[in-house]
Amino acid sequence: MARSRIQIIACTIAAIISLAGLADATYLTVQYLTGETVVCSGSSDCFRVLGSPYARVAGIPIAAFGALAYFGAFSFATFAAFGYKLARKFFILTVCAMCAMTLWLLYVQAFLLHAFCRYCLFSAAIVFLLAGIAIATPPPTD
Amino acid sequence: MTRYLPFLIVVSVGLLTLGSGTMLYRAKRLPVLTIPKDEIAPGKDGIEEMHVLGSFEAPVTLEEFGDFQCPPCGGLAGPISQIEKDYSPRLRVIFRQFPLPAFHPHAREAAFASEAAGLQDRFWEMHDLLYREQSTWSATSNPQLLFNAYAGMLGLNIDRFEKDMESEQVKARVDADQLRGNALGVTATPTIFINGRAVPPPDLNVVGLHKAIDAAMKATLPVEGKP
Numbered sequence A: 001m002a003r004s005r006i007q008i009i010a011c012t013i014a015a016i017i018s019l020a021g022l023a024d025a026t027y028l029t030v031q032y033l034t035g036e037t038v039v040c041s042g043s044s045d046c047f048r049v050l051g052s053p054y055a056r057v058a059g060i061p062i063a064a065f066g067a068l069a070y071f072g073a074f075s076f077a078t079f080a081a082f083g084y085k086l087a088r089k090f091f092i093l094t095v096c097a098m099c100a101m102t103l104w105l106l107y108v109q110a111f112l113l114h115a116f117c118r119y120c121l122f123s124a125a126i127v128f129l130l131a132g133i134a135i136a137t138p139p140p141t142d
Numbered sequence B: 001m002t003r004y005l006p007f008l009i010v011v012s013v014g015l016l017t018l019g020s021g022t023m024l025y026r027a028k029r030l031p032v033l034t035i036p037k038d039e040i041a042p043g044k045d046g047i048e049e050m051h052v053l054g055s056f057e058a059p060v061t062l063e064e065f066g067d068f069q070c071p072p073c074g075g076l077a078g079p080i081s082q083i084e085k086d087y088s089p090r091l092r093v094i095f096r097q098f099p100l101p102a103f104h105p106h107a108r109e110a111a112f113a114s115e116a117a118g119l120q121d122r123f124w125e126m127h128d129l130l131y132r133e134q135s136t137w138s139a140t141s142n143p144q145l146l147f148n149a150y151a152g153m154l155g156l157n158i159d160r161f162e163k164d165m166e167s168e169q170v171k172a173r174v175d176a177d178q179l180r181g182n183a184l185g186v187t188a189t190p191t192i193f194i195n196g197r198a199v200p201p202p203d204l205n206v207v208g209l210h211k212a213i214d215a216a217m218k219a220t221l222p223v224e225g226k227p
Helices: A005-034 A062-081 A087-113 A118-136 B005-028 B044-049 B071-087 B107-118 B123-132 B134-138 B144-153 B158-166 B168-184 B206-220
Strands: B051-054 B060-066 B091-097 B191-194
Touching: A005 A062, A005 A087, A005 A118, A005 B005, A062 A087, A062 A118, A062 B005, A087 A118, B051 B071, B051 B123, B060 B071, B060 B206, B071 B091, B071 B123, B071 B206, B091 B107, B091 B168, B107 B123, B107 B144, B107 B158, B107 B168, B123 B134, B123 B144, B134 B144, B144 B158, B158 B168, B191 B206
Parallel strands: B060 B091
Antiparallel strands: B051 B091, B060 B191
């Protein structure tokens, strides 16, 4: 499989963008664990979303799953940049799952909670950027 | 070397994330606040200084610092009222005003409305109504009209209510609660103390409150063999 320069650059950009998402999701996980999302102190615009029952699954904050997903996306993008064959497929699968979850969370914010969390919107933008990169990057040629 | 480089990068980022997450958690974790024993809410004698629900003689005191425009406070108002009934007469609930106008522009006015209702002996009714209708009055630019309507619903003398809302007495009362909160290190709402010990924010839910109250009840029971 031949890797073009464009593929290497695209994977590197995807890995760097994933890092921003990882930082965002890690911050939100910490906020949840410290209980900042259930009190009014500093982040008044996101506690309504992050303190809602939709923000956790079986007691685990969705942000923690997000952090894992971003770490996965970062890892696969890094390995793809170094020419690992299966990494690109796993990267696309991960980004597809993240897109589906992001669409659901946007629906929840817009139509069920009627409130938007800026950190969640930032995360959504990153996921869509990653999806754009995944679609725009041509597959490696044999 | 290039073969191992991606592994090295991925592991480094993983460790860096865990490390920075842990550091952030330690930095952001709120300290467990406590009220010095001699400053825990007094009994019957100090009653005029605060809003109390439940028995004066209750062994366990739940003291809440709340803001009427704070959604988590609104979410807890109903459960706290139920908890007070469940544990009656062994629990008393005290509400302290702690409006955060930097985040909630109408919080102070709402606090004044509740205190003005309190001057006509309808504090708790107004407290419940303000929390129940929180999303409505929070969204208006002039909540005073709605506060007047609520006063009417509760059968208050509206002229007196409006005058009281502007009075120094009401403002002084809200400020006194806020000063107490500041002195205790309160920075967020709701902050709830149970027998002088703050409930950690992650436990600010029905299960967490029950647990904390049960523990406080247990601690107040006389130890066997001791007088």
